[in-house]
Amino acid sequence: MTAPTDAGEAEAKPAGKNKHNFSKDNLPLEINMGWCKACNLCIALCPTQVFEPDRDGKPIQARPEACTLCTICWVHCPDFAIVSKHK
Amino acid sequence: MPVVEKQRSDVILQYLRPKKKFPSVWCPGCGNGIVMGALIRAIDKLGYKRDEVCCVSGIGCTSRMPVYLDFNSLHTAHGRALAFATGVKFAQPNMKVIVITGDGDALAIGGNHFIHACRRNIDITTILINNFIYGMTGGQGSPTTPAGAFSTTTPYGNVEKQFDPCGLAQAAGASFVGRSTVFHTPQMEKMIMAALEHKGFSLVEVIANCHTYYGRLNKQGDPVAMVNSFKENAVMLGKAQTMTPDQLKGKYVIGTLHENKEATEFCDEYQKVVDVRMAGGKAR
Ligand SMILES: Cc1ncc(C[n+]2csc(CCOP(=O)(O)OP(=O)(O)O)c2C)c(N)n1
Numbered sequence: 535m536t537a538p539t540d541a542g543e544a545e546a547k548p549a550g551k552n553k554h555n556f557s558k559d560n561l562p563l564e565i566n567m568g569w570c571k572a573c574n575l576c577i578a579l580c581p582t583q584v585f586e587p588d589r590d591g592k593p594i595q596a597r598p599e600a601c602t603l604c605t606i607c608w609v610h611c612p613d614f615a616i617v618s619k620h621k
Numbered sequence: 622m623p624v625v626e627k628q629r630s631d632v633i634l635q636y637l638r639p640k641k642k643f644p645s646v647w648c649p650g651c652g653n654g655i656v657m658g659a660l661i662r663a664i665d666k667l668g669y670k671r672d673e674v675c676c677v678s679g680i681g682c683t684s685r686m687p688v689y690l691d692f693n694s695l696h697t698a699h700g701r702a703l704a705f706a707t708g709v710k711f712a713q714p715n716m717k718v719i720v721i722t723g724d725g726d727a728l729a730i731g732g733n734h735f736i737h738a739c740r741r742n743i744d745i746t747t748i749l750i751n752n753f754i755y756g757m758t759g760g761q762g763s764p765t766t767p768a769g770a771f772s773t774t775t776p777y778g779n780v781e782k783q784f785d786p787c788g789l790a791q792a793a794g795a796s797f798v799g800r801s802t803v804f805h806t807p808q809m810e811k812m813i814m815a816a817l818e819h820k821g822f823s824l825v826e827v828i829a830n831c832h833t834y835y836g837r838l839n840k841q842g843d844p845v846a847m848v849n850s851f852k853e854n855a856v857m858l859g860k861a862q863t864m865t866p867d868q869l870k871g872k873y874v875i876g877t878l879h880e881n882k883e884a885t886e887f888c889d890e891y892q893k894v895v896d897v898r899m900a901g902g903k904a905r
Pocket residue numbers: 680681682683684699722723724725726727730752754755756757758763831
């Protein structure tokens with residue numbers, strides 16, 4: 535068995551630009567708001583605080599430039615509501 | 622088997638039953654969905670065809686999972702998933718048979734089926750989602766409810782001791798036993814892949830959050846607090862071996878706890894007897 539990738543061990547880099555150059559016009563993720571149940575897991579687990587909750591508690595990509603495509607949000611989304619646009 | 626290493630977020634959607642309504646019936650943040658995602662990615666990475674996979678379950682929140690999965694599915698009676706799965710495996714030995722079960726389903730009403738499936742070492746992969754309580758029926762205590770913990774049937778604290786599903790499986794004869802949590806999802810996914818590829822009875826116990834009942838009755842907070850508590854309380858097997866039983870109290874030892882590639886498998890052994898008899902020989 536290979537050593538586990540501890541989701542929480544992903545480096546918490548400060549929010550800011552990275553090699554992916556995501557922005558409000560070039561979002562890293564597609565969120566299916568119809569399936570999202572506002573459980574807050576993605577918002578709380580994202581190591582670079584990409585999300586802000588909207589009025590219903592569903593995630594808005596408020597700081598897309600900070601996304602490192604680390605996969606943590608969507609592997610923990612229990613409702614398959616997050617799809618990464620960049621595989 | 623072609624193993625695709627890259628993580629892809631969109632594969633899940635390809636394996637959901639098109640006629641089912643989504644989102645699922647599970648509570649917001651329920652760990653069952655996290656395990657379902659990991660299971661789908663594991664199957665996809667191993668490249669199994671849909672028709673060669675059969676998911677079998679009993680009754681419970683966890684046991685609703687095969688209803689959503691676009692494989693061969695059997696949603697059976699409470700506790701009996703392993704009995705049905707044994708029949709499927711026996712009739713179709715090349716089928717990848719996966720049992721998805723809860724702690725109540727597998728260890729209370731289904732406890733006998735569980736130990737005997739382990740004892741036979743039949744080639745079935747069992748994913749036991751352990752949320753320490755009966756979720757579906759409103760939070761009654763289960764065989765994994767820790768001593769002292771609260772449930773609707775242990776309102777003054779549980780006076781019973783809890784089962785260790787992994788220890789039970791290993792002692793009964795299972796040849797692959799591992800534990801993970803819904804926090805350690807990438808590890809869980811790899812463990813499910815290893816379990817599926819293992820020949821013999823494999824158990825993957827996943828510690829998961831039922832915040833609606835277990836979390837609320839034991840003041841463990843929302844899904845985020847519970848998932849983070851699994852991170853805090855999980856100890857890798859290697860580290861656990863250097864710790865005392867006292868230090869390990871309340872911790873979850875994670876990793877592949879037991880693996881025996883030499884153990885003979887039930888369907889193979891049966892086939893050997895059939896072959897001898899068909900050739901006109903004596904069984905022994
Ligand atoms: C024969 C029978 N007895 C009892 C029940 C009621 N029942 C349904 S689900 C369940 C327990 C489920 O608990 P668990 O297996 O831990 O799954 P969870 O809901 O926590 O995922 C019980 C007792 C039933 N459906 N059938």
